[in-house]
Structure formats: structure tokens, C-alpha cells
Amino acid sequence: xxxxxxxxxxxxxxxxxxxxxxxxxxxxxxxxxxxxxxxxxxxxxxxxxxxxxxxxxxxxxxxxxxxxxxxxxxxxxxxxxxxxxxxxxxxxxxxxxxxxxxxxxxxxxxxxxxxxxxxxxxxxxxxxxxxxxxxxxxxxxxxxxxxxxxxxxxxxxxxxxxxxxxxxxxxxxxxxxxxxxxxxxxxxxxxxxxxxxxxxxxxxxxxxxxxxxxxxxxxxxxxxxxxxxxxxxxxxxxxxxxxxxxxxxxxxxxxxxxxxxxxxxxxxxxxx
Amino acid sequence: xxxxxxxxxxxxxxxxxxxxxxxxxxxxxxxxxxxxxxxxxxxxxxxxxxxxxxxxxxxxxxxxxxxxxxxxxxxxxxxxxxxxxxxxxxxxxxxxxxxxxxxxxxxxxxxxxxxxxxxxxxxxxxxxxxxxxxxxxxxxxxxxxxxxxxxxxxxxxxxxxxxxxxxxxxxxxxxxxxxxxxxxxxxxxxxxxxxxxxxxxxxxxxxxxxxxxxxxxxxxxxxxxxxxxxxxxxxxxxxxxxxxxxxxxxxxxxxxxxxxxxxxxxxxxxxxxxxxxxxxxxxxxxxxxxxxxxxxxxxxxxxxxxxxxxxxxxxx
Numbered sequence: 001x002x003x004x005x006x007x008x009x010x011x012x013x014x015x016x017x018x019x020x021x022x023x024x025x026x027x028x029x030x031x032x033x034x035x036x037x038x039x040x041x042x043x044x045x046x047x048x049x050x051x052x053x054x055x056x057x058x059x060x061x062x063x064x065x066x067x068x069x070x071x072x073x074x075x076x077x078x079x080x081x082x083x084x085x086x087x088x089x090x091x092x093x094x095x096x097x098x099x100x101x102x103x104x105x106x107x108x109x110x111x112x113x114x115x116x117x118x119x120x121x122x123x124x125x126x127x128x129x130x131x132x133x134x135x136x137x138x139x140x141x142x143x144x145x146x147x148x149x150x151x152x153x154x155x156x157x158x159x160x161x162x163x164x165x166x167x168x169x170x171x172x173x174x175x176x177x178x179x180x181x182x183x184x185x186x187x188x189x190x191x192x193x194x195x196x197x198x199x200x201x202x203x204x205x206x207x208x209x210x211x212x213x214x215x216x217x218x219x220x221x222x223x224x225x226x227x228x229x230x231x232x233x234x235x236x237x238x239x240x241x242x243x244x245x246x247x248x249x250x251x252x253x254x255x256x257x258x259x260x261x262x263x264x265x266x267x268x269x270x271x272x
Numbered sequence: 273x274x275x276x277x278x279x280x281x282x283x284x285x286x287x288x289x290x291x292x293x294x295x296x297x298x299x300x301x302x303x304x305x306x307x308x309x310x311x312x313x314x315x316x317x318x319x320x321x322x323x324x325x326x327x328x329x330x331x332x333x334x335x336x337x338x339x340x341x342x343x344x345x346x347x348x349x350x351x352x353x354x355x356x357x358x359x360x361x362x363x364x365x366x367x368x369x370x371x372x373x374x375x376x377x378x379x380x381x382x383x384x385x386x387x388x389x390x391x392x393x394x395x396x397x398x399x400x401x402x403x404x405x406x407x408x409x410x411x412x413x414x415x416x417x418x419x420x421x422x423x424x425x426x427x428x429x430x431x432x433x434x435x436x437x438x439x440x441x442x443x444x445x446x447x448x449x450x451x452x453x454x455x456x457x458x459x460x461x462x463x464x465x466x467x468x469x470x471x472x473x474x475x476x477x478x479x480x481x482x483x484x485x486x487x488x489x490x491x492x493x494x495x496x497x498x499x500x501x502x503x504x505x506x507x508x509x510x511x512x513x514x515x516x517x518x519x520x521x522x523x524x525x526x527x528x529x530x531x532x533x534x535x536x537x538x539x540x541x542x543x544x545x546x547x548x549x550x551x552x553x554x555x556x557x558x559x560x561x562x563x564x565x566x567x568x569x570x571x572x573x574x575x576x577x578x579x580x581x582x583x584x585x586x587x588x
Binding site: 003004005009010012013016017019020021023024026027030038039041043085086088089091092093096097098101104107108111113114115116117118119120121122123124125126141142143144145147150170173175176177180201204205207208212221222225226229230234236239240243246247250251253254258259261262265266267268 | 298318386396399525530552
């Protein structure tokens with residue numbers, strides 16, 4: 001294990017990473033030139049200078065900034081809510097003794113496997129009844145909690161918070177909620193950040209439910225992209241400029257926290 | 273309470289017994305208060321809709337119509353005799369198999385490559401995760417372009433190497449392969465990281481002992497690594513089953529007529545969830561769509577359980 005691997009390993013990995021990155025690069029390459037490179041026998045591999053004019057056209061065609069703001073609001077509130085409720089429940093399951101805790105936790109694990117996406121029809125009917133259809137709360141409220149989140153925080157807090165610390169705080173007269181706030185929350189921070197990040201990205205990519213619950217006037221970024229594509233003649237230079245624009249914010253996030261994302265996936269694998 | 277007896281007497285000295293009773297109540301009730309939000313919200317937005325779907329499926333319930341007619345099992349009877357449903361189910365299973373099997377195999381291979389003493393280790397790990405960050409809708413649009421019939425890059429390459437153009441849209445199997453490619457592209461690296469984590473949890477002594485016994489790298493991989501990865505592979509397969517059988521965004525965006533829900537001109541790549549969406553929101557038949565949802569739910573449960581047993585046997 002201490003020997004450096006040979007060229008074959010590096011070669012295969014580099015090929016895999018290039019294959020992973022290529023479609024995203026392509027979606028930048030096309031609008032940076034124009035539709036004519038789609039008919040080229042050998043397309044150029046370096047970007048041209050037309051990206052900004054195509055991007056400007058995207059901004060003129062769809063309510064891009066409005067959609068981006070909507071996505072930030074939706075994903076941000078969903079992530080925040082999932083983190084808060086998961087940390088609370090995770091703390092109770094990990095550290096507090098109460099009757100029925102085992103049964104309840106098994107229920108949490110079981111609900112992780114339930115495809116809640118299949119409940120969209122009654123959800124749609126309810127949203128229509130409440131008059132929420134077309135408003136952001138219609139996509140926020142159904143995602144306020146996550147069974148995976150509770151599971152994740154419980155696994156983390158079980159090791160991260162020493163039980164003695166809780167007992168000590170209790171015997172000092174701390175109420176339970178103060179124990180939670182001063183002992184559990186600081187310890188939970190790394191796992192909570194990870195959970196927030198994953199939830200944010202998941203919510204950012206959500207498509208089926210927003211498509212049902214929202215309309216064209218008030219879209220998320222995914223719906224706006226779909227709008228851009230809809231039509232018999234697809235102007236790829238325009239549409240791919242849109243996908244690139246929409247990818248930039250999430251890509252910047254990835255550059256900033258990609259390391260933690262990798263660690264989070266690997267950590268979840270060992271524990272889950 | 274006995275560990276730190278007289279450290280802060282002013283805090284523990286009860287005022288007429290009341291703070292003590294309060295502390296007991298606090299201890300007893302708090303856990304339930306902390307877990308309640310999850311269960312309440314889940315019951316309202318997760319469990320109830322799923323169950324109510326079953327109720328709606330017993331009616332001829334039209335969009336925007338409050339006078340639903342009770343049908344009993346009528347929708348289910350119609351569904352089982354509906355060729356479009358069976359077509360969609362077959363497409364879903366086909367796309368699922370084309371995506372999950374190669375995905376797990378390649379993910380294990382990539383994980384094995386990553387599980388070496390690499391330079392730029394974090395760089396490579398982030399590199400394989402890039403597709404996971406791309407948004408699903410963007411991926412659908414990009415691959416729709418790459419797999420374009422006339423101007424797609426994939427067909428240009430195929431023509432260049434002498435295979436000739438393939439109609440990725442019209443041909444049934446070809447369209448499944450194209451859609452499965454999107455899924456594979458997006459998830460293989462992610463799953464490779466999960467498998468990598470499991471590989472690193474294998475105690476190095478096991479490999480060292482096998483090496484002393486004269487086992488080569490391939491033998492060590494099949495006799496030690498693969499069996500030790502079994503729980504992780506089961507986890508990956510089951511999560512990809514639950515997600516894969518509900519596939520919607522990729523086939524919806526792959527259509528040559530963007531915005532349509534038919535999954536191609538003859539439904540050659542319409543999946544069950546796409547058919548569900550079409551039934552509910554294009555045909556406005558909420559009851560029928562609910563029946564589709566429940567049957568799909570059953571299919572997912574059966575497939576997940578079946579997968580569990582198959583993977584357990586295969587990865588022994």
C-alpha cells in the first residue's frame with residue numbers, strides 16, 4: 001500500500017475524471033461558439049468568445065435571477081429545517097432514555113425506504129385546496145423533515161457527545177433544552193453542516209414535485225431550464241448557456257466544500 | 273445526580289420541591305418533544321399522502337372535479353389490462369438494469385483504483401464526484417444534445433469510427449441505453465466513494481496474511497475485498513433500486529419534443545413515473561394515476577427485497 005501506483009492506475013483514473021467532467025465542459029463549449037460547432041466534423045476543444053452573448057439571451061428569455069433566488073430560498077429553508085429537526089430528534093435518540101425509543105427509531109429507519117414521491121397526487125390536491133399551488137411554501141413544506149437526516153444525526157451524536165457531560169450539566173441544574181443547546185449543538189456542528197449541504201443540493205436538484213406544485217411565473221432554476229428547452233426547435237447554444245449559468249453557483253459551492261462533501265459521503269457509507 | 277453532589281448548592285437546593293418536579297417532568301417529556309416534529313411532519317406530508325393515494329385510487333377522480341365516482345378495484349383492473357402501463361413498466365425495468373448493473377461494477381473498479389496510494393488523492397476523489405454536482409435537468413439537456421440523432425457528438429464519433437449513426441430517440445433499446453448512460457454518468461463516482469470507504473474499513477492485516485499465504489492481487493480482491501464489501505454493495509443496490517424505479521427527470525427531458533410526457537413518439541422510453549405524471553396532469557385522471565402509484569410502490573418493495581436476497585447470494 002505504501003508504493004505509488006503505476007501509470008495504468010493514473011491513466012484509468014484520469015480518463016474516468018475527464019469523462020465525468022466532459023459533458024459539463026461541453027455545455028460550456030457549445031454556447032461559447034454557437035450552434036455551428038454541432039455540425040462540425042471535428043468540434044473545437046477550446047472555448048470561443050460567444051458565451052456572454054448567449055448568456056445574455058438566456059437572461060432575456062427566462063426569469064433567470066428570479067428562479068435562482070427561488071431555488072436559494074427553497075433549498076435554504078429546506079436545509080435549515082431538516083438540520084434543526086434532525087439534530088433535535090437525533091440527540092433524543094442518541095442520548096436520552098425514553099420509553100418506546102427503540103420502536104420509534106426503527107420507524108425512522110423504515111420510513112427511509114418509503115418512496116414519498118409516490119404521494120404526489122394527494123399532496124397536489126392538498127396544495128390546491130390550501131391555495132398554495134404556485135407558491136414557494138408548496139415545495140418547502142413537504143420537505144421540512146428527512147428520515148435520513150434523523151438517522152444521520154443520531155449515528156453521529158451517539159459518539160460525539162459524552163454521556164457524562166450531559167449528566168454533569170443536568171446535575172448542575174441545566175434544563176434539557178439548555179443541555180441540547182450548550183452540549184449537543186456544538187458537538188453536532190460538523191455533521192449538521194454536512195447534512196445541510198446534502199439536503200441543499202438534493203432540494204436544488206428536485207424536479208418532479210416543483211414541476212407539479214409551481215408554475216411558469218414562479219419557477220425554481222430547474223423549472224426555468226426546462227422552460228428554456230421546451231419548444232419544437234431547440235436552440236442548443238441558448239439552452240446550454242442556461243445550464244452552464246445554472247451550474248456555476250452550485251459548482252462554486254462544490255469548489256468551496258467539495259472536500260467535505262467527499263468526506264461526508266465516505267463517512268455516511270461506513271456508518272450507514 | 274450523585275456524581276457532583278455539592279458543587280453548586282444554590283442550584284440544586286429545591287425551592288419547596290417545585291424545581292425538582294419540573295426537572296423530572298423536563299427529563300421525561302423532552303425526548304418526546306424533540307422527536308415529535310419529525311414524526312408529525314412526516315405523518316402529514318409523507319405517510320398520509322401515500323395512504324390517501326390508496327383511497328383516491330378507488331375512485332374515478334378527475335382533476336378539478338369534486339364528484340368522484342367510486343370504482344372499487346376498477347382502476348386496478350384497467351391498469352393490469354393497460355398495454356401502456358406494461359410498456360412503461362418494461363421500459364423502467366430495462367433502464368434500471370442497464371443503469372444499475374454496470375454502475376455497481378464500474379463503481380467497485382473505480383473504488384479499487386482510488387484505494388491506492390495516489391498523489392493528489394483528494395483531487396481525484398473530488399473529480400469523480402463532479403457529475404453528482406451537476407443538476408439533473410442540466411444533465412438531461414446536455415445528454416439530449418450529446419445523443420442527438422443528426423448533430424449529436426456521440427453519433428459523430430460513432431460515424432468516425434465506422435459504426436454509423438444510431439437513432440437514440442426512436443430506437444427503443446438505444447433510447448434506454450442513452451438514458452441509462454445519464455444515470456450511470458451521474459451516480460457511478462458517488463457510489464465509488466461509498467465503496468471506497470468500505471474498502472478502507474477492511475483491516476490491512478487480512479490482506480497481509482493472504483499475501484504471506486501466496487495469494488495474488490486478483491485472488492485477494494475476489495476472496496477478501498469483495499466479500500467484505502457485501503453489506504455496502506447491498507446498500508448501494510437497494511438505494512439505486514428505490515431511486516431507479518422512480519426515474520422521471522431523465523426520460524422526461526430526453527424527449528425529442530421537449531415538454532411532452534409520452535416518452536418518445538410510441539412511448540419507447542416512457543417510464544412508470546412518467547406515465548403516472550401523464551395520467552394525472554395531462555389526462556387529468558387522478559384516481560387512475562394513484563393506482564399507478566400504488567402498483568409502483570409494490571413493485572419497488574418487491575424489487576428491493578428481491579435485490580437484497582440476490583445481492584447477498586452473488587456477493588458471498
